Amino acid sequence: MTPAEIHDRLRARFGDDVVALHADLRDPAIELRPERLRDACRFLRDDDDLRFDFLRSVAGVDRRDAIEVVYHLLSYPRRHTVVLRTRLDRDRPSVPSVHDVWPTADWHERETFDLLGVDFAGHPRLRRLLLPEDWVGHPLRKDYERPAEYHGIPVGRDASPPVARGGGGDRPRPRPAMHEPKAEELAGFLRLNMGPHHPATHGVINFLLETDGEILRRAVPDVGYLHRGIEKLAESNAYLGTMPYTDRVDYLGAIFANHAWALAVERLLGIEVPPRGEYCRVIAAELNRIASHLIATGSLAMDLGAFTPFIHWIREREKINDIMERICGARLTYNYLRFGGVARDIDGETVDMIRRWLDHFDPIIDEFNRLIGENEIFVKRLARIAVISPEDAVAWGLVGPNLRASGVDWDLRRDQPYSVYPELEFDVVVGRGWRGQVGDAYDRFWCRMLEMRQSVRLLRQACEKLPPGDFWAKPKTVKPAANEVYACTESARGELGVFVISDGTDKPYRAKFRTGSFTAMSIIERLSPGLLLADLVALIGSLDVVAPEVDR
């Protein structure tokens, strides 16, 4: 259904509570009154023609005269999208929470509360998510000013001189307790902190565990230790100046964030990419996907106690790094894409290098599987552990390999095609319960292993088809007219979406990144009850969460 038809349906049902359809936007948005928002969302989810079962993202926008909350929805069965938005009073913004319509809204709303101070009425635990509990102010407000110091640490560059050497024993001051349960709730349970410095948490993430011996009662993720405020920085940078920041949204899959950002701005500008540029993008993206999956599968094995496979994958990753270095000059933070193409061409020698590496890599996958992937000890650690049903996966907003491992056949490269993926042949890998149940930790691992094979296939075709011609149609200026757009790519961790609002200047008015790890992180609390402590490590590893994607 088109947004106009959806608007008509909503209007027939909710009358004047549907304020307007902003059809002039790139992604037309339906504006609703906040009071009826929850009812409208329920209707959108349950109506048989609409069936919006996936809440992509919730973004707050400070419009200076009001606060807007924007909801991006997608329907897997009906394959259509819609954007809802609602305007709130800036001094006292309040909107009904939709966490009971889509459970994934829980974290999205907490983030919006944290960064913009929007009150989601009916939310069970509206606390800060990314910033510390005792932080003052809401940074994504346009009139936000950062404090002079925090816990005695000066804020800003030109602050006091470095601390003197020595002393040593001074302990940090006590922090305000988070998620503090009542004493009687904890009777018979042990509370533990896992993180923020812990090798198995994949970056700085803290888990507050409540355990009864080895059995978990609950594991509550406490995130934000790597919240670098990329969304705020994007507002003060030119469009191209934000490109290096997108690298750091997901440093294991920098190309995907590059790509999503480029797609969004290109849609705002209305420019096309020459075919060679598109192929260069696909080659870089698929190499990056393999590199990312190498870390995902290798570090999963390492978390479970097998160190050798990880070293094998690091060795392979070095070779991808060499190729990427030839392509774009960087090993990790590529900054490769430009609006209208890519920064550098992929020459014939590099193509040969990729081909040679693919010939070498194909048998290595088999070797890896003999070593660990089909190793019975490893399989037993993963099979039937932390099973996610397809309904849960969709409701909690899982994306990418995590979603597909639960049996949902959805891949943005095929189902919302972008770039030249329609011209290339590949299969979408869907979980089949290879060693147990659909949606268990082993399926999530094995999906990634099979996806690497598909990436190899894609790379071979792309190298074959790489057309001659320009690789970059450089736009004269990057100054899009006022508009709003949501663009997304299939990253190694699933849908990586960028929501951009332009206002006619050379800087975005608001940029919001919707990432796969963020939602993957939010499902852990639901899956944790009853798991063994050691299985929690398998769960975290199999979801492939990366800290900067959670925190941004």
Next chain:
Amino acid sequence: MTDESRDPLLKDGAAAAPAGDASPPIEAVVYPGAIATRLDHFLNWFRKSSIWYLLFATACCGIELMQTGGPRTDLDRFGAVFRASPRQSDLLIVAGTITYKMADRVRLLWAQMAEPRYVIAMGSCANSGGLFQRSYSVVCGVDKVVPVDLYLPGCPPRPEALNEAILRLQEKMHAERWAAKRKGG
């Protein structure tokens, strides 16, 4: 007899006999094959050859730190291996951005390490806040929280650069005079 010019332990003026003295060098008196050196040199030689670093990574640099420990750069060659606990570590490599939420924890990790301890600020973020120095949540340099021995530029630095940093740190360690200080000399 040992050859002073080739023996690393005897460099830096630690030679046994003063010039012009007719008495035989001490190695010859004890037994052939023995070496004479200062206690400081001896201890430093051990310390610098087994730098255990804390397995601590916050952001992008952590991936390069991982690659540095991997088969190509292979930090193990220099006796540097990672430990998961700060109690067992000599070196804290701050690999990545430090946010205000994380800053207290970094200080705690550092405080948990036994002395002598060393800190390498790896990458622009740990040096100065780097790309994120204008952000509201990022500490502009880890030296605002813990003392830093070595600043390693790059965003992120290559594994070779980190390797070089470890070698520089070894030089620094080797020049220290713990025993001499204690004696009051």
